[in-house]
Amino acid sequence: MNLERIKYFNINLMEKTYYNPSDLRKFKNITEWSEELGEKFFEYYGKVFEEGALSAREKSLIALAVSHVVQCPYCIDAYTQDGLQRGINREEMMEAVHVGAAIQSGATLVHGVQMMNKYNKLSM
């Protein structure tokens, strides 16, 4: 496929969907409509991902897991790429996703106790 066609398809197939992969590049533009809050957010965001008590590599894997749990396609794209750049391999990435999935399904299942409590309370 030539580049002109790739461009054509990107524009025409994506503009009527809620999510557009190229919108990730425009993330920084949120600052344009609220400069102070936008800048504070990005400063905070940058600080969070710096090397600290946790390594930047560990933080990247946490971000990847959370991205899946909050089902943010932009974040999934961003932290898959970030992981590749850091040399994180696919087994590590998938295990991180399972950590997120386990917590999320655990959060559903632990409510089963509430269901059991209510069931028992209502039952003779």
Place this chain on the structure above:
Amino acid sequence: MKIQSLKKRNSDLSQSERQLQILSNGLFADGELPTFKERLERAGKAPLTPGKLEILQVNVGYMCNQVCAHCHVDAGPDRKEIMTRDTMKEILSVIEKTGAHTLDLTGGAPEMNPDFRWFVEEASKVGISDFIVRSNLTIIKANKKYADLPEFFKKHGIHVVSSMPHWTRGKTDKQRGDGVFDKSIQALKDLNAVGYGMPGSGLKLDLVYNPSGAFLPGNQASLEKEFKKALLEDFGIHFHELFAITNLPISRFLDYLIASENYEDYMYNLVDAFNPAAVDNVMCTNTLSVSWDGWLYDCDFNQMLEMKVQSAVQHISDFNMEILQNRKIAICQHCYGCTAGAGSSCQGSVA
């Protein structure tokens, strides 16, 4: 699937004009992204001019025993462009005249040039202090006649810089071909056995990491730590430094970017990651690249795009440092690859 060179495939991307056309059209012609020249101007870094010549990087031929998916040279067994001994002699007389202290031999697989050993021996006599050979490693295992290369390198105190895209078999073989990982590991063990890469050893063995896909290399120091840990724990291999090099959007890597529909995102990533501090140390400011047929370029990438030095002197046979020193470095959008993030050069990060 076995990869073939773009030239063998008769791909239009084997033509440098076509590559330059792609790099100048689309996003850059629309004004969606600034051209490299515009970005340099905005950063107050234009025009790019050379500093003192320190490194002569000589491409002794495009023939290679490997056909890597990302190769910017489009090298492979079918490439017949090979430097002759006459051109090597011209280079030797230039080394004597200039203060270049580093001779950086690349290819293809430089060891496949039939005059490779002769050239190294002669260059040793004319005052080269740092001698770099960019070895793909597998050449040492490719044929019996190359098996003594570690000893040959050692004899001449050659600084070996080897490609190793990952510490796992899967990623390495996908980029460089089946079996490359195992042969590379064997070759690294052979180099370690004669003293290369060992802690405290003066026999320098550095590895080159370049991403196996459409993403930029991460932090060089962190990657080095990962590589060292994995190669030592899994295979007992030692090496000195890791150079993280960005894949430039030319030749086979450009072909891959377009075919995988990653071209636009990759260019965005490169432009977004533009780092003015990296511009000050890009390799074209202290290096001259010589092609197999003696033409002069600002770097090996410009060589592949056939963008000769912008000077009255363009060939090794007419070499004149004074005239060359006054040139402006030839640039195009692929140059964003060397100024992204921590920068990239044949010596890895620069900022």
